[in-house]
Amino acid sequence: MSILTPTPEAIQTAARTIRQGGVVVIPTETVYGIACDALNKDAVMRVFEVKGRPSDNPLIVHISDWDMLEMVAQDIPPLAKKFAEKYWPGPLTLVLPKRPEVPMETTGGLNSVAVRMPRHRVALDVIRQAERPIAAPSANVFMALSPTRAQDIDPEILVEVDVILDGGPCEVGLESTVLDLTDDTPRILRPGAITRADIQAITGRPLGLNPPPDVRKSPGMYRRHYAPNARVVLVDALTEGQIGLSFEEPANPQQIKMPDDPIAYGAVLYTALRRLDKPETDTIFVQEPPDEPQWEAVLDRLRKASASLR
Ligand code: TXA
Ligand code: MG
Numbered sequence: 001m002s003i004l005t006p007t008p009e010a011i012q013t014a015a016r017t018i019r020q021g022g023v024v025v026i027p028t029e030t031v032y033g034i035a036c037d038a039l040n041k042d043a044v045m046r047v048f049e050v051k052g053r054p055s056d057n058p059l060i061v062h063i064s065d066w067d068m069l070e071m072v073a074q075d076i077p078p079l080a081k082k083f084a085e086k087y088w089p090g091p092l093t094l095v096l097p098k099r100p101e102v103p104m105e106t107t108g109g110l111n112s113v114a115v116r117m118p119r120h121r122v123a124l125d126v127i128r129q130a131e132r133p134i135a136a137p138s139a140n141v142f143m144a145l146s147p148t149r150a151q152d153i154d155p156e157i158l159v160e161v162d163v164i165l166d167g168g169p170c171e172v173g174l175e176s177t178v179l180d181l182t183d184d185t186p187r188i189l190r191p192g193a194i195t196r197a198d199i200q201a202i203t204g205r206p207l208g209l210n211p212p213p214d215v216r217k218s219p220g221m222y223r224r225h226y227a228p229n230a231r232v233v234l235v236d237a238l239t240e241g242q243i244g245l246s247f248e249e250p251a252n253p254q255q256i257k258m259p260d261d262p263i264a265y266g267a268v269l270y271t272a273l274r275r276l277d278k279p280e281t282d283t284i285f286v287q288e289p290p291d292e293p294q295w296e297a298v299l300d301r302l303r304k305a306s307a308s309l310r
Helices: 009-021 041-051 066-072 079-089 121-130 198-203 262-276 293-306
Strands: 024-026 033-037 060-061 092-097 113-118 163-165 177-180 185-188 232-237 244-248 254-255 283-287
Touching: 009 024, 009 121, 009 163, 024 121, 033 041, 033 121, 066 113, 079 092, 079 198, 198 262, 198 293, 232 293, 244 262, 254 262, 262 293
Parallel strands: 024 163, 060 113, 092 177, 232 283, 244 254, 244 283
Antiparallel strands: 024 033, 092 113, 177 185
16 A cells, blocks of 8 residues: 555556556545446455445446446436536536446446546546546545545555555545436435535426435435544534534634635535544534535534434
């Protein structure tokens, strides 16, 4: 394992490693991902093992151009093209009917495949040079916080992968919006930087219920997810002695003042939680952001982080 600056040579090494069935960590604009050849089921199984992820929780397939989409998805609805034109490359994942060439291991046994075209230059270069679609779940162990900087990648993952590309801090900081286009009514399976309003502006009608009534459609939607080791408790306001995140001036060194803009908040949320998540920290208190549409993605992650393990 080696952590490399993403020079052209390092990108080539990562792409070659993927072509040969290896597993590498790459930066994307959302979070870091553990990447492998999406069509190689042994490599995909290794990714599941590295993450300690249940095999029925499908991976997102990353592409660098429209032709690659047609390698993994079929019966692509015209709506998908509209979303791609507006938001690709970018933090929007589309769930579409899968082609038979995509192994069931990649899609967790589903007949659909989740696809996105990332906009991070390093991710795009790796996919282009590997010349194949790349499966990449977030580079965290199952249920933990996704890393948004190379130094935040769990040592357990570092030792298991072949190459790590350090592309600096991720610009968006929250995982992509996942939008299911396999039904007549599009449905958000995971809120993200591309908001419900952005999506409705393209569909021209309200989206399906979230979460969907059919739980098999959203295998990754566990109640607890995206969590630090400390307990997370949402509150109206922090008291002076509490450790946590708030919108006010910090009352002690273990309080972090968060941005009052949701995009800026999302970009620093995971690093802020990590900074406070020390072994001796029992509880991280978080002042609840306003329950408004533009906060949907942040609120989703905070509610999942604060859900008790059951
Ligand atoms: O921003 C991102 O999407 C990052 C970066 C690395 O691209 N990736 C990421 O992957 O967050 P992961 O594996 O941690 O989350 C994938 C989510 C899960 O909630 C999973 O259940 C859902 O996408 N998903 C994947 N394939 C699906 C499918 N066929 N149907 C429904 N949901 C799917
Ligand atoms: Mg994840």
